[in-house]
Amino acid sequence: MQLIDGKAVANQLKLEIAAEVELLVKNGGKRPHLAAILVGHDGGSETYVAAKVKACEVCGFTSTLIRLDIDGSEHDLLEQVDRLNKDEDVDGFIVQLPLPKHISEQKVIEAIDFSKDVDGFHPVNVGRMSIGLPCFVSATPSGILDLLKYYQIETQGKKCVVLGRSNIVGKPMAALMMQKAYPGNATVTVCHSRSTDIKEECKKADIIIAALGQPNFVTADMVKEGAVVIDVGTTRLPSTRTKSGFKLTGDVLFEEVAPKCSYITPVPGGVGPMTIVSLMKNTLLAGKKAIYNN
Ligand code: GUN
Numbered sequence: 001m002q003l004i005d006g007k008a009v010a011n012q013l014k015l016e017i018a019a020e021v022e023l024l025v026k027n028g029g030k031r032p033h034l035a036a037i038l039v040g041h042d043g044g045s046e047t048y049v050a051a052k053v054k055a056c057e058v059c060g061f062t063s064t065l066i067r068l069d070i071d072g073s074e075h076d077l078l079e080q081v082d083r084l085n086k087d088e089d090v091d092g093f094i095v096q097l098p099l100p101k102h103i104s105e106q107k108v109i110e111a112i113d114f115s116k117d118v119d120g121f122h123p124v125n126v127g128r129m130s131i132g133l134p135c136f137v138s139a140t141p142s143g144i145l146d147l148l149k150y151y152q153i154e155t156q157g158k159k160c161v162v163l164g165r166s167n168i169v170g171k172p173m174a175a176l177m178m179q180k181a182y183p184g185n186a187t188v189t190v191c192h193s194r195s196t197d198i199k200e201e202c203k204k205a206d207i208i209i210a211a212l213g214q215p216n217f218v219t220a221d222m223v224k225e226g227a228v229v230i231d232v233g234t235t236r237l238p239s240t241r242t243k244s245g246f247k248l249t250g251d252v253l254f255e256e257v258a259p260k261c262s263y264i265t266p267v268p269g270g271v272g273p274m275t276i277v278s279l280m281k282n283t284l285l286a287g288k289k290a291i292y293n294n
Contacts, residue, residue: 001258002151004230004265006143009150011272014058017280021060022167024288026263030187032287033062034118034279035084035093039077039103040070043235043246045096048276052094055276064090074103074235078111085113092118092286094279097168115292118282120209121168131176134284134291141173143274144209148183153207153228161201163218163251164211169232173209198222210251220256229257229264232271249270 034056038049049065056063066080077095084093093116094288096268099105109117114124120138128135131243148155160258164170170190177186191198193212202208202222210218213230223229233251241247250267265271285291 001261002263004147004263004270005259006147006150006265007273009010009147010143010277013277014055014280017059017277017284019286020284028090029262030091030253030287031060031062033064033089033091034283035064035066035087035090037066037068037077037084037093037095039068039072039096039099042098043097046235047095051276052279056283058079059280059284061167061280061287062089070100070198075106077108079104081108081111085116085184090116091282092116094119096155098117110156114252116277116286118286120172120255126167126172129172129198130180132179136174136285136291137176137278138168139275140169140211140232140271140280141176142278142281143271144173144232145176145183146230146278147230147265147271147274153183155183156185158186158206159204160207160209161205162190162211163192163198163202164187164208164213165190165192166211169211173211177207177209202270212251214251216253217247218257220253220254220260223257223260225260226262227260229261230271231265231267233267234272 015268034169034244036049053065059124068077068280084090095108097105109121112122112257114122117125120136125135129137162170162174174188174190176182178188189201203224207228209230213233215235229252231250231252235247235249239247248268
């Protein structure tokens with residue numbers, strides 16, 4: 001069994017991005033600038049946004065964090081989005097999700113200029129991704145592809161089961177694993193909360209990508225000997241053993257599944273760090289106007 005070290009790969013990729021940024025700036029280019037809007041003080045979101053700001057520093061990007069009150073209106077948020085759309089210094093920006101219930105996430109996502117949508121959530125980017133055109137690919141699936149590439153894991157002709165059908169992970173992941181490219185060319189099955197035979201589907205899989213958000217859902221009896229298991233789960237369960245009072249828990253029961261795998265990602269330290277690097281990669285592409293040149 002080989003542990004997929006997302007943290008190490010992410011650190012290496014961040015160094016490569018930083019080197020490219022320094023070269024860019026040395027040659028008279030502009031330092032890439034990522035902005036993030038954070039509404040309220042949700043613990044998980046605070047942690048993720050802090051990690052994104054830190055990664056910007058490591059990569060040599062300018063970063064701006066805009067905080068809005070949890071009770072702020074949808075109109076206030078849309079105004080900030082519009083301001084960032086028009087701000088010529090900002091190459092890309094994100095609105096950290098989830099948003100409070102009184103704000104429509106879809107409306108906010110669609111208000112973002114797709115050429116600055118480094119999360120890859122805007123329907124233009126999602127649509128272009130699904131038909132294989134240059135676009136900002138959403139960060140988690142993109143990070144998983146980079147891990148498969150880094151470890152040279154064969155995907156062509158393999159049976160890949162994606163657990164979960166979210167717009168951010170499950171759906172794009174399935175589309176990317178079936179694309180005519182490497183990593184891809186897999187035979188993809190998507191299972192979700194209404195699937196009736198998840199265990200049987202998983203047992204046939206060469207590659208399982210678990211993105212359900214259900215802690216320890218994938219157990220050893222669901223996994224074929226030699227399978228590749230990618231765990232996207234990051235549920236914060238209360239813990240008395242950690243300083244933060246939380247333990248990040250994946251969708252895979254690691255202790256019993258790992259011995260059966262050829263490759264497996266841990267939680268934390270697997271997919272999570274790669275997600276942030278993918279956002280950095282998209283920001284660099286935005287800074288270089290490599291995808292959309294407006
Ligand atoms: N919330 C959880 N993951 C993400 C992400 O990738 N981007 C944003 N904006 N919010 C998130």
